């Protein structure tokens with residue numbers, strides 16, 4: 001019987017959905033982060049839960065030929081990257097296999113998965129940085145949260161964030177030290193600064209300092225320091241957040257310096273970026289993903305496309321360019337406001353209608369109305385990690401929508417929803433089960449993963465489904 005603190009030596013047989021190595025030892029399955037397939041390792045058992053164990057890698061006795069040296073000094077400590085120790089081509093292979101295996105495990109579907117679409121940059125690809133600031137015995141520290149924790153790991157740079165990251169961190173540290181500005185302490189609820197967020201738009205930076213109060217002392221000195229140290233043009237805001245919650249921004253943004261907003265473009269659609277607007281973190285891959293969504297949706301002049309879970313509406317606007325009409329559905333009002341602004345900036349007001357509300361409430365009604373008008377309907381789904389509400393899936397099936405293009409950042413909920421759409425899964429007594437008589441409702445015409453987040457376990461997947469006639 002295995003117990004906590006036991007040490008075992010064994011060979012890693014596969015990688016799990018979080019990128020961790022898996023060992024089969026006697027009757028146990030042991031998950032060991034940062035171990036790779038084929039490696040002979042020594043691990044220490046940290047937790048035993050029936051026949052599942054969680055272990056810590058202690059020694060690599062025989063390393064994999066796919067192992068590379070991770071350059072980040074806080075890799076394995078900070079929760080950001082899980083795969084920096086794996087050769088990039090093998091990361092892509094792992095992500096493809098992960099999608100395939102998940103479809104098999106969850107939906108009992110044996111699917112063909114395309115090659116993972118990747119970009120030029122394997123590092124420094126993000127254009128959005130978010131840094132918690134904390135008070136420690138050594139003074140104010142800036143860093144990232146450790147995985148599944150509120151502990152901040154201090155950092156000096158981050159290799160998946162842009163080159164300006166180290167300058168931002170060192171400049172703010174200099175400011176906090178020199179002017180004795182305090183950071184917020186979540187336990188005592190004292191202190192001023194909570195977070196630093198930075199977005200890069202067309203070689204300019206939009207910096208927000210999240211503080212518990214509006215009046216930040218020596219703010220002119222901070223602006224001077226940023227001017228001295230940053231080589232890029234920037235704008236600066238203070239956001240006031242005095243809540244006890246984990247939400248990053250409070251309601252009020254105070255503009256201090258530089259432009260109030262910036263204009264960027266994607267695939268010909270212009271969009272404004274302000275301190276609150278949502279921005280995709282990897283623009284290169286996002287362009288490739290959105291182009292593919294439009295291509296697979298094969299929109300025609302008489303198509304009505306419903307973009308469910310539409311966020312800030314960029315994809316809705318792109319879909320509208322190639323169809324008769326596009327309808328966005330999004331729950332967050334600020335995102336819908338952004339989406340409506342985007343229409344005005346791109347002369348698309350007559351082609352797009354954005355609804356604010358839940359897809360499960362609005363989509364069935366919208367589909368019904370559009371069908372009554374005789375429209376040819378394509379549904380694009382891009383839900384959050386938990387996937388689609390069952391009412392959304394049921395409405396698509398009942399209304400026999402010809403084409404569904406599904407974008408997801410979570411292979412497990414994607415597989416579940418695709419299983420329900422195809423008919424491989426069914427709902428019985430409120431449970432999702434494998435269908436006994438599998439009669440194919442939808443055919444999967446493409447599954448394409450996109451490497452939106454290199455060095456991490458995450459994968460964005462696009463699935464195209466067509467109604468079986």
Ligand SMILES: C[S@@+](CC[C@H](N)C(=O)[O-])C[C@H]1O[C@@H](n2cnc3c(N)ncnc32)[C@H](O)[C@@H]1O
Pocket residue numbers: 308309310311312313314315329330331332335357358359360382383384
């Ligand atoms: C993964 S994002 C997709 C955003 C957008 N399609 C894009 O490409 O930027 C999921 C979006 O769904 C929204 N959302 C979450 N639950 C929702 C619901 N029940 N109904 C409508 N929108 C929802 C979130 O606010 C978020 O904007």
